[in-house]
Amino acid sequence: MKFHSVLTALALVVAPGVAVVGTATDAFAVTKISHATATSMFREVGVTWSSSGSCSDRNNSTCTSFEQLNLPTAQGAQTLKRATGCVLDITGGTETGHASGTYSHWNGYKLDYGKNTCVTNYIKNTFTYIGLRGDGAPQYRSGSGNVYADEGNHWDVLYYNCGGC
Numbered sequence: 069m070k071f072h073s074v075l076t077a078l079a080l081v082v083a084p085g086v087a088v089v090g091t092a093t094d095a096f097a098v099t100k101i102s103h104a105t106a107t108s109m110f111r112e113v114g115v116t117w118s119s120s121g122s123c124s125d126r127n128n129s130t131c132t133s134f135e136q137l138n139l140p141t142a143q144g145a146q147t148l149k150r151a152t153g154c155v156l157d158i159t160g161g162t163e164t165g166h167a168s169g170t171y172s173h174w175n176g177y178k179l180d181y182g183k184n185t186c187v188t189n190y191i192k193n194t195f196t197y198i199g200l201r202g203d204g205a206p207q208y209r210s211g212s213g214n215v216y217a218d219e220g221n222h223w224d225v226l227y228y229n230c231g232g233c
């Protein structure tokens with residue numbers, strides 16, 4: 069039996085409900101949460117969310133969904149809210165319509181936040197500028213390694229971890 073198959077089988081036996089992401093050399097467990105769990109976590113700290121379609125259907129690009137969000141991503145939003153004290157409004161979650169890739173919105177690693185002066189100042193004054201992304205978006209890296217990209221009308225945040233939760 070191949071190592072990857074054994075690792076996957078072991079992960080599913082040891083931790084049901086946890087997805088294994090990656091290959092045998094970089095596999096790690098990611099806890100996925102439901103839309104209801106995520107919204108409860110966001111309400112707990114005063115994070116709001118909105119969608120142009122006023123909906124939460126993961127398969128509709130005008131909705132904002134948190135279905136299959138990674139737990140550390142939701143915790144990262146909580147950490148950002150607590151650290152900044154700013155109004156924090158999520159405008160994009162795991163719904164279809166974002167760029168694909170391993171570390172994508174669809175795979176639960178990213179959230180979009182509406183821009184406001186408080187959040188923008190916090191990111192630019194606290195995190196390290198690391199250059200432009202391939203599409204020209206200025207990027208900032210937090211001390212924990214998460215990446216904040218300024219996409220003009222919103223912040224696109226890639227959470228590798230919970231940001232020190």
